[in-house]
């Protein structure tokens with residue numbers, strides 16, 4: 001599949017059929033995260049792969065809304081970044097998440113980005129702090145988000161090129 005086709009096909013999918021995502025596919029998704037470029041090549045990102053149901057449930061409570069799908073995910077990739085290594089941890093983590101999201105789509109794995117940075121749990125704990133607590137992470141680890149993964153044959157329709165708002169492009173020639 002061409003990259004543009006993968007980009008059109010990529011949708012946020014929040015329901016999963018309970019089937020296992022093959023380890024080989026998860027490995028390829030992680031490779032995509034590790035191949036993502038980082039500012040000054042500092043590579044601050046680390047990836048925590050969660051398959052344990054109890055931990056997935058805890059992650060599903062990592063924010064007050066928008067993380068519930070993690071309870072039924074087959075796997076979650078928590079993207080954490082060492083902020084002592086790079087002040088660009090937001091950008092580096094976001095690019096890694098986007099690469100992994102596209103790789104998941106190319107492998108027919110259903111995925112959804114779950115925002116953690118700047119979000120709070122339903123009892124008003126900072127979402128990053130909550131997640132750091134789950135994995136006993138030092139405060140220097142910052143958490144842009146979590147990629148939720150599963151399988152689902154019922155995909156929302158792909159995006160189309162007609163949706164593109166070309167008025168957002170300005171040419172200076």
Ligand SMILES: Cc1cc2nc3c(=O)[nH]c(=O)nc-3n(C[C@H](O)[C@H](O)[C@H](O)COP(=O)(O)O)c2cc1C
Pocket residue numbers: 010011012013014065066067112113114115116
């Ligand atoms: C930075 C970012 C944060 C997001 N956070 C969440 C989230 O916490 N929960 C969720 O269900 N979807 C989340 N999404 C998915 C968006 O809602 C989704 O990408 C958008 O509605 C467009 O739909 P599409 O991905 O199907 O094209 C996030 C997406 C991005 C890029």
